[in-house]
Ligand SMILES: CNC(=O)[C@@H](NC(=O)[C@H](CC(C)C)CN(O)C=O)C(C)(C)C
Ligand SMILES: [Ca+2]
């Protein structure tokens with residue numbers, strides 16, 4: 581679900597920082613790092629935004645793997661059900677993206693593909709809402725592993741309308 585109560589429909593800058601906090605044990609750290617970087621790359625290509633990784637906790641977008649209650653008002657629910665969530669652009673928690681570490685995160689076609697889910701979440705972190713088009717990345721339910729072109733024409737149009 582997107583959390584539209586966070587003010588700001590888009591970031592007011594085109595260099596956005598991110599930092600990775602707690603990792604999952606499902607994948608090696610370098611694999612997580614590259615899947616997260618690739619998921620940001622999907623949106624960078626479509627929007628012209630630049631995403632820069634930092635190692636501090638005051639990055640625009642904090643990326644974490646957490647379970648159940650984890651410090652915001654949206655506790656996760658154990659295996660399956662909700663996979664992840666992200667806050668819309670803004671200060672503090674704005675942009676922060678949490679993955680439910682009770683899921684089985686993978687880099688391939690089994691479990692839940694971290695690259696695909698991260699790309700969906702980062703859409704929210706940039707200000708996008710859900711789409712009713714099942715072909716769109718911003719559709720609210722997880723689809724099995726997608727072909728290379730993750731973004732639908734609608735996803736591209738929506739991100740270009742914001743930035
Ligand atoms: C398999 N489980 C699902 O398909 C669940 N959907 C999700 O967890 C969304 C993320 C997917 C689309 C990556 C939640 N979301 O929108 C975050 O921004 C349910 C449809 C069950 C809620
Ligand atoms: Ca879950």
Ligand SMILES: [Zn+2]
Pocket residue numbers: 581582700704710719720
């Ligand atoms: Zn969503």
Ligand SMILES: [Zn+2]
Pocket residue numbers: 650652654665678
């Ligand atoms: Zn959370």
